[in-house]
Amino acid sequence: MGGIRLGGIKYLEGLAHLAVFSPARGILAGEACISRLAETGINLNLLTCTGEAAGEGSVVACCMENEEGADSYAALREESEKGATLTLQSDTAILSVFPYNKRAEIAGELLAGMAREDVLPCAFASSPSSLSVVVGGPDRGKAAKALFHSFEFSSYASLQDWHAAYRGKEHLLREIVASYRERMIKIYGVVAQRDLDLWSVPAGLDSMAPLGASLASLGAAGVKLPFLIARPWGRNGLLFELCFSTEDAERVRRELEARVPDASFLRRTSVAAFFIHGPHFGDRYGIADALLGTLRKSHVVPLALGCAVSSISTVVRQEDLEPGLQALERAFEAPARQ
């Protein structure tokens, strides 16, 4: 105990993790998968999409209720006829910590904690205010131990405390799955951030601790990490997609070269991100599908997408930010832009 002090955690278990590795490049190549899941009425608890990195095609990776895992796999099976590979893992869990507030040191500590317990997660995803990690069933105990070692929560000293707080209310975690369909999807707000770089960093289990140390060091220096996703990569690794401000590029590069010297990271500059703050992702199906459809119609190609807790974070080319925001205004009901 005595780690970084945070406000709370969310814990969802009994989930399936499905990944589709497609040779087709570009996130919109994965849009068909997301649309098909939406048509089937499958609510996603977490979603990451990457266009292309390290010579690979696009990857869509998502979590849904265990009992919908098989239906999801079946719905996407025809992707394998186009050369895609599908993997399905049942009994995964999502642990989310908050508030995150783009603090790189929180991401660093989470990675380091998982590495300390020898846990290779299935995925990571940030939202504006939280950071989520997906772990396989056998790793849940170790992941929880890592969490409570790395962080201090004002309300809970252990996952058992958390369970006790929700005892008798477990249904509440799932009961707000919405049965309503608004004419126009409501969102709380959109926040945009310009002048970013998108870094792709592959990391096996043995690289996660040094990568975590890099992020912790950057966080201690005041560097913010507004976007983070990670999805399965190779047999035993994750591919991290991270956004830092362009002005921090040199510091980021030095940290990665010093601590993760074997990593062949790529940097894409002149990107921007927009963050759709809730409420509905995770609440009901079709939200990510609505976003991608809207962007496609506006010829805006996302470079990376992460959906966690109730929010959606999207990375685009800088020149696509304004068209992307205008597309959102046409498709979603939102208060004024921040």
Add this chain to the structure above:
Amino acid sequence: MSQKYVLIVDDDPDLVETVAMMLENKGFEVGKAYDGVEGEESVKNRRPDALVLDVMMPRKDGYKLCRDLKGNEATRDIPIILLTAVGEAVPSTSYTHMEGMSTEADEYIPKPVDAATLVRTVEGFFA
């Protein structure tokens, strides 16, 4: 007029962040708590000028906290906005907009929250 302090109590961190941003943009000072017990302690440590309270929270839900605050002479006059579930569309929930009407909150806003409405409601307490 001195800056008003609003406490947001909700276990949805993205909602807390959004509402906090909007209130801060309007000149309010904002405190955050992520469950009912933490919210109660926060009120004891620093009296807010207004409270935005979610219903479905762990440890102590918004109904109980609202009833306790309104039942306490020292905190009875703190204006409270209760964020309630959409009762008609979610019939299986234990928490409905209609049930929330009995807890003496000053205002009720159904979820999904219209953040602009929420901000206007807070501003209305001090108009």
